[in-house]
Each structure stands twice: as structure tokens, then as C-alpha cells.
Amino acid sequence: MNSDYSAVGLDRFRLCLRRPAMGSHFELVVDGDRPAAELRVLMDEAWELVQHLVDRLSAHVPASDICFINEHAFARPVLVAPDLFGLLRKAAETSDVTGGAFDVTIGPLAKLWGFFGREGRVPSVAEIDEAMARVGMGHVELDPAARTIRLHRPGMEIDLGAIGKGFVEMLRRSGVTCALAQSGGSSIFALGAPPDGSDGWRVGLRPGGAATERLGVVELRDRAFGTSGDHEQHFVADGVRYGHVLDPRSGRPVGHRMSACCLGDSATRTDALSTALAVMGPDEARRFCVQHGESAVVIDESGEGAPVVEAIRCTIRPVAGPP
Amino acid sequence: MDSLEGMGRREFLKSVAVATAALGLGAGVARAQDTAPAAGAGGEPLKLGLIGCGGQGNVLLANALRVPDIKIVGVCDIVDARRDETADRAGPDTEKYTEWAELLEKCPVDAVIVATPLSTHAGITIAAFQAGKHVFCEKCMAYTIDECKDMLRAQVQANKVLQIGHHLRYHPLYVHAKRAFIEKGILGDITSVSAQWNRNGPWRREAPQGDYSKWGYPSPEELGNWRLYNKYSGGLMTELGSHQLDAISWMLGRNPTAVCGVGGIDYWKPGSGRVPAEDQRDVPDNVHVIYEYPGGVKVDYQSSTTNAFNIFGTQCCEIFRGTQGTLVMSHLVEGTNLKSAGWLFLEEGVQQQIWMTMAHKVDVYGHEAIHVDATVTEGPKLANQPISTLITSEGDLKKMTYQLEMEEFLISCRTNSIPSCDGMIGMKSAADALLANQAMSTQSRVTFDEGMYAL
Numbered sequence: 001m002n003s004d005y006s007a008v009g010l011d012r013f014r015l016c017l018r019r020p021a022m023g024s025h026f027e028l029v030v031d032g033d034r035p036a037a038e039l040r041v042l043m044d045e046a047w048e049l050v051q052h053l054v055d056r057l058s059a060h061v062p063a064s065d066i067c068f069i070n071e072h073a074f075a076r077p078v079l080v081a082p083d084l085f086g087l088l089r090k091a092a093e094t095s096d097v098t099g100g101a102f103d104v105t106i107g108p109l110a111k112l113w114g115f116f117g118r119e120g121r122v123p124s125v126a127e128i129d130e131a132m133a134r135v136g137m138g139h140v141e142l143d144p145a146a147r148t149i150r151l152h153r154p155g156m157e158i159d160l161g162a163i164g165k166g167f168v169e170m171l172r173r174s175g176v177t178c179a180l181a182q183s184g185g186s187s188i189f190a191l192g193a194p195p196d197g198s199d200g201w202r203v204g205l206r207p208g209g210a211a212t213e214r215l216g217v218v219e220l221r222d223r224a225f226g227t228s229g230d231h232e233q234h235f236v237a238d239g240v241r242y243g244h245v246l247d248p249r250s251g252r253p254v255g256h257r258m259s260a261c262c263l264g265d266s267a268t269r270t271d272a273l274s275t276a277l278a279v280m281g282p283d284e285a286r287r288f289c290v291q292h293g294e295s296a297v298v299i300d301e302s303g304e305g306a307p308v309v310e311a312i313r314c315t316i317r318p319v320a321g322p323p
Numbered sequence: 324m325d326s327l328e329g330m331g332r333r334e335f336l337k338s339v340a341v342a343t344a345a346l347g348l349g350a351g352v353a354r355a356q357d358t359a360p361a362a363g364a365g366g367e368p369l370k371l372g373l374i375g376c377g378g379q380g381n382v383l384l385a386n387a388l389r390v391p392d393i394k395i396v397g398v399c400d401i402v403d404a405r406r407d408e409t410a411d412r413a414g415p416d417t418e419k420y421t422e423w424a425e426l427l428e429k430c431p432v433d434a435v436i437v438a439t440p441l442s443t444h445a446g447i448t449i450a451a452f453q454a455g456k457h458v459f460c461e462k463c464m465a466y467t468i469d470e471c472k473d474m475l476r477a478q479v480q481a482n483k484v485l486q487i488g489h490h491l492r493y494h495p496l497y498v499h500a501k502r503a504f505i506e507k508g509i510l511g512d513i514t515s516v517s518a519q520w521n522r523n524g525p526w527r528r529e530a531p532q533g534d535y536s537k538w539g540y541p542s543p544e545e546l547g548n549w550r551l552y553n554k555y556s557g558g559l560m561t562e563l564g565s566h567q568l569d570a571i572s573w574m575l576g577r578n579p580t581a582v583c584g585v586g587g588i589d590y591w592k593p594g595s596g597r598v599p600a601e602d603q604r605d606v607p608d609n610v611h612v613i614y615e616y617p618g619g620v621k622v623d624y625q626s627s628t629t630n631a632f633n634i635f636g637t638q639c640c641e642i643f644r645g646t647q648g649t650l651v652m653s654h655l656v657e658g659t660n661l662k663s664a665g666w667l668f669l670e671e672g673v674q675q676q677i678w679m680t681m682a683h684k685v686d687v688y689g690h691e692a693i694h695v696d697a698t699v700t701e702g703p704k705l706a707n708q709p710i711s712t713l714i715t716s717e718g719d720l721k722k723m724t725y726q727l728e729m730e731e732f733l734i735s736c737r738t739n740s741i742p743s744c745d746g747m748i749g750m751k752s753a754a755d756a757l758l759a760n761q762a763m764s765t766q767s768r769v770t771f772d773e774g775m776y777a778l
Contacts, residue, residue, distance in 0.1 A: 041524060041525060041527060044524050063722060063726075065385075067721070079388055081385070147415065
């Protein structure tokens with residue numbers, strides 16, 4: 001599923017920025033209620049903040065805090081900065097509440113299945129078992145008093161890819177009051193509403209695969225929106241399709257095809273929860289949202305026909321205007 | 324031996340290197356993790372205090388925290404919120420100070436990092452030496468050359484370590500480029516260097532809340548944006564240019580002999596409506612200078628704040644031009660792992676060496692560029708011959724330059740030895756920036772006289 005924004009209120013001053021970040025890209029649209037020079041400064045500050053966070057959080061940046069943890073936290077407890085420690089605790093909590101459907105230690109499995117380098121292969125059962133021994137938040141010890149992290153199995157890897165993109169909500173700290181930020185197409189954060197008087201920033205819902213037609217629109221005002229799903233990333237071996245969504249509980253790609261979108265106050269949380277919902281599958285995801293009072297859109301693409309779209313505790317509006 | 328190792332420097336080093344010679348150790352001969360503690364250190368970690376909790380102070384802190392044998396015991400800043408946040412980052416039990424003098428007096432530190440506005444470097448550093456501490460002082464070393472000398476005299480008196488934060492000297496890619504390309508003559512005779520650090524923006528930071536007049540900052544604006552005011556800063560030349568000029572001098576193995584240039588406040592003018600009303604900056608936002616180096620090498624440098632475009636995709640780069648080839652270096656390339664990259668372009672008709680035919684190449688508008696990469700290109704083989712005393716394994720190539728700086732600082736403090744970027748080097752690199760400012764403000768060609776460095 002992809003997301004895009006509708007272009008509205010072009011009579012007002014508007015700045016757009018698009019830069020590569022965390023193996024994907026970061027986009028920021030700021031609407032002008034201030035002089036251009038001031039907006040420009042705010043935007044640059046927001047971008048600096050993003051760069052700084054990516055440098056620290058990305059598993060793809062060799063000198064990042066995450067790589068440092070992965071390299072040293074088995075040998076000794078590693079002191080972690082307060083914001084990152086908070087993120088790791090959120091990751092642990094989300095893992096707990098989702099029964100392990102969300103897990104930031106999934107790296108060895110993703111590598112084994114070839115999703116890291118984007119060249120998939122089917123591993124043996126023994127290989128899966130070996131990788132599974134290095135996966136699981138249960139092997140991660142977070143000590144809040146010392147603010148340290150310890151990895152209890154050698155070769156464990158933390159990758160905040162499914163939660164770290166939530167940094168778009170850092171936009172709150174930049175002083176911008178009216179903006180839409182998105183990271184990697186999967187994590188969106190809306191501040192205020194567009195100045196054209198609409199209720200919120202309009203984000204289009206699209207099914208996965210090659211389809212371009214939008215299924216509907218959700219409006220976001222001071223809200224975060226996270227999406228996750230099967231998309232088009234998959235490989236086929238012996239006639240079996242293997243999607244890139246891995247279930248950390250089984251060590252194997254999930255059997256269903258679906259996309260999940262989660263709405264909430266925190267982009268970090270919606271980023272993580274949407275990943276968990278996509279792992280769970282439509283039925284478990286639905287039950288989870290009802291039970292925990294979460295707002296979500298579940299798009300079931302397993303069937304032959306059109307995707308089945310279900311809104312849970314949120315409203316999907318019809319598409320209006322140009323795509 | 325290059326000119327950096329000239330007599331003045333050697334004589335000076337002799338005076339501070341007595342302890343080192345007695346121990347038979349040179350800077351960086353051992354690595355942080357396996358350094359035996361110096362006599363009296365008792366295996367204890369190096370207790371470090373951070374003075375100045377701004378952006379750069381926090382970068383150094385984050386990297387110091389990665390070195391197992393360094394412990395941050397105290398932090399100091401006159402801005403309470405910044406200090407408290409930094410202390411929190413440094414870990415539980417970190418002592419907090421508002422006055423650096425109090426930190427030097429009460430906090431049990433062996434060494435301090437000075438990461439404060441430029442105009443305060445000398446005062447704090449000298450007091451730290453008087454209190455018997457080692458000092459890591461951020462670049463640019465000081466506000467004037469006389470202040471640099473005062474710092475060096477205090478260091479000699481105290482017989483402690485002084486390291487200056489010119490981090491590109493610790494950058495694996497730069498170290499590699501210097502040794503495997505420039506020193507091996509792959510560029511031929513280098514006749515000119517062009518460097519830039521161009522950005523598009525007013526170079527402003529958010530000012531803190533509060534009254535800081537008792538520390539000499541009449542407004543929060545002047546504290547938060549001290550880089551924009553002559554009384555605290557040397558502007559673009561000391562804050563950005565000195566990084567690159569230091570790297571160029573080090574890579575060329577020589578220091579400039581003269582400089583001329585022009586600069587102005589050309590766009591982000593106070594009262595122009597482009598900057599907030601409180602912005603009363605008096606440092607140029609647009610500087611262009613030309614240095615003369617021994618051997619006829621000309622180095623032009625520019626730093627402007629109204630256009631960030633660069634054909635190499637980075638706001639910041641150094642281009643070394645030789646008779647055989649061109650080397651482009653940048654330590655700020657977006658989208659690359661270490662945010663750094665190097666490219667080598669051979670001149671027309673120059674025969675490729677065998678390793679070059681196998682090296683990773685990229686096409687830059689029809690010109691073939693050899694990707695400079697310490698892990699894959701020819702050069703010293705890591706297993707047999709370390710790139711430098713600090714970079715001895717592929718794992719070290721992944722480290723931030725600041726971490727390598729901190730590792731060397733630890734070794735230097737423990738063995739009381741001379742770091743690879745010491746105060747004499749810091750003074751000469753400060754002079755590069757300060758004399759360029761003098762040339763611009765007096766609209767004249769200013770010469771560097773070796774005698775001006777005599778203590």
C-alpha cells in the first residue's frame with residue numbers, strides 16, 4: 001500500500017523537501033503561516049534533526065548507536081542515550097503487547113531469508129532454528145536504573161527500521177505548526193491541518209502490487225499514520241510466493257497478503273503497531289485492535305477479487321480530486 | 324620530513340615529551356582497549372569532564388561514551404537545560420556544574436573537553452592546565468595566535484596533554500587518501516587545491532531562554548548565535564574553514580606562506596528582513612580566500628551561505644589537482660554510510676596502475692572516477708600494515724572520527740604522550756583561519772612568518 005498527499009491550498013506559501021534517509025526517503029511539506037525565510041530555517045532544522053537521528057538509529061550506518069550496540073552489547077552492558085533507551089523500551093513493550101508479532105531483533109531472520117539484500121532464498125529448517133536462537137526481545141535486557149542494554153545471545157541484532165521511522169514526529173520539536181512529514185512511505189505524521197480549511201491532511205490508501213487506484217482517503221490532523229504490508233517485495237521459489245513480511249514467532253514469511261495502517265498520537269507507536277498487525281493477519285489484527293482500542297485500517301488482499309478494506313475505529317472517506 | 328615537523332615543533336615537543344620518552348611510548352602506539360595503564364593510573368578509567376554542552380560537546384560526549392576506559396564524571400554549561408540534558412545522556416551520577424572553574428576545582432576529573440565558544444577556549448584551557456588536567460580543546464584552537472601561545476606555555480608548565488579537535492586527521496578515508504594517493508605520488512605534482520563548504524541558510528541556531536549577561540553575553544541571541552559575532556568567533560573561517568584548511572595542510576605536508584581574500588555580509592544582512600530583528604551579526608556570510616603554499620601550490624577556499632550546490636553532491640569538499648590526476652574528498656556526503664567519499668580522476672593519457680583496473684569506479688558525467696575506499700582500493704594492506712596507529716582493523720574504519728580522537732586522547736593522557744593533533748598543529752591551523760580573516764578585513768595579502776609561532 002502506498003500513501004500520498006493531496007495538493008491543497010496552493011495559494012499559500014508551501015515548501016517541500018525530499019531527501020534520502022534510512023534506506024528510503026524522508027519528505028516534508030510545510031505550509032506557510034510565516035515568512036519564507038523563517039519557514040526555510042525551520043525546515044532545515046527539521047532536516048538536521050532527521051539526519052542526526054538517522055545517523056544514530058539506522059542499522060545501515062556503520063557508526064550508528066544501533067551498530068555500536070549490536071557490536072558490543074553481548075560482551076558488556078552498553079550505556080544508551082535517554083531518547084534511544086525510550087525507543088528500545090517502547091519496542092520491548094510493543095513486542096510484549098503483540099505477543100511477539102513485533103520484534104526489533106528480527107535481523108538474523110531477515111538476512112537468512114535474503115530480505116536484507118533483497119535476494120530471497122528458502123533456508124533449511126536447521127538454519128531457521130539457528131537464526132531463531134538469536135531472535136527475541138526475551139534475550140534483550142534493558143536496565144532502566146543504569147540505562148544500559150545487554151544482548152544475551154551472541155550475534156543478536158537490533159534493527160529499528162520498523163519503529164525508527166517514527167522519528168517523523170520529531171517535527172513537533174522543530175517549531176513548525178502546519179506540516180506533513182513522511183518517512184519511507186510507511187510512517188506519516190501530520191501537524192495541524194492544511195490552511196485551506198479542510199479537516200486534516202488527506203492521505204490516500206492504495207492496495208499493494210501494481211495497482212495505482214486509491215481505495216479511499218483518511219484525514220489526519222495532529223495524528224500519526226503508520227503502514228506496513230506485503231507490498232510488491234517478494235520472491236518465488238518452487239512455485240511458492242514468499243512475501244517480505246516475516247513472522248518473528250515462526251521464523252517464516254506470513255501466509256497471508258494484507259496491508260495494515262495504524263492511526264494514533266505517536267508515529268513511533270503506529271509504525272511499530274502497523275508492522276505487528278501485518279504480521280498477525282486480518283483476523284488476529286482485527287481482534288487485537290478491538291481488544292486494545294486501536295484505530296486501524298486493514299486491507300485484506302488474500303482473495304482473488306478486489307481488496308477487502310475494513311476501518312476499525314476510524315473513517316475512510318471517498319477519493320475526491322486528482323490522484 | 325615535512326615542514327610540520329620543522330625545528331620549532333620538534334624543540335617544543337622535546338620539552339613536553341620527557342615522560343613519554345622515559346616510558347618508551349609514542350602517541351597512539353597502543354590501542355585504547357589494550358593500553359596498559361600508566362604508572363599511578365591503577366587501571367582506573369580516565370575521568371573526563373565536559374565543558375560546553377552544545378552540539379559539538381554532545382557529539383564528543385557520545386563518542387567518548389563508546390570508549391570503555393573513559394568515564395564522564397562531570398558536565399558544565401551556563402544553560403541549565405542544556406547541561407541537565409547532557410548530564411542525563413552521560414549517565415547516572417554525572418555531576419553538573421554551571422561554572423567551569425568549579426568543575427575544575429571540585430569534580431574529580433583527570434581531563435576535560437573544552438567545547439565552548441571560540442573566545443573562551445584559551446581561558447578555560449589555561450585554567451585547566453593550572454589545575455593539573457589534560458585538555459581536549461575543540462577546534463579552532465583559540466581566538467588569537469597569542470592565545471594559542473599562552474595555552475601552549477601553560478601546557479608546558481603543567482606537563483599535560485593538549486589535543487585539538489581537527490577530526491579529519493583521524494578520518495580513515497582521509498588518512499588513507501593521504502598515504503595511498505598523495506604521498507605515493509598518484510596525483511603527480513600537486514599545484515592547486517580548491518575547497519568549499521557552501522550552505523544555503525542563515526547559519527542560525529535557536530537561542531536559549533534566560534539571562535547570561537554575567538558571563539559576558541548581553542543577550543541570549545549572542546550566546547545562542549555566538550558564531551555570528553566577531554567578539555566570540557572568527558566566523559566561517561574558524562568554524563568551517565579551519566577544518567578543511569587543517570586537512571589540506573596536513574595532506575600536502577606543508578603550511579601556507581601567505582593569504583589574501585574577500586568577504587562580506589552580502590545576503591543575511593541585519594535589518595534585511597531575511598533574518599530576525601535580533602540578528603545583528605557582524606561576521607561575513609560569504610568568504611573567498613586564496614592561500615599560497617611552498618612549492619607554488621595555490622589553495623582557494625570558499626564558504627558561502629546562499630547556495631549549497633556542488634557537482635559532487637555535497638556541500639563540502641576538497642579538490643586536489645595534480646599533474647597526473649585529481650582527488651576529490653568530502654566528509655559530508657549525504658546517503659553514504661560514513662557520510663564521506665573520495666574520487667580519483669586520472670588526467671588524459673595517464674596509464675592506470677594494475678590495481679586501478681580492478682578498483683570500483685563511478686561515472687561522473689563521462690569521466691571515470693576511481694572510488695577511494697580504504698577497504699577495497701590498493702594501499703597499505705590492513706592486515707600487514709595498519710593505515711595508522713589508530714586504524715588497525717577493518718572495524719576501525721567504521722568508527723566515527725570523533726571516537727578515534729577520543730581513543731587517542733585516552734592513550735595520550737595515560738602515557739602523557741603527544742597526540743597526532745597537538746597544540747602546535749592546532750596553532751598553525753588556527754593561524755590559517757585567523758590570518759585569512761585579517762587579510763579580508765584589511766583587504767591585503769598577509770604573510771605567515773615561522774617566527775610568529777615562537778613561544
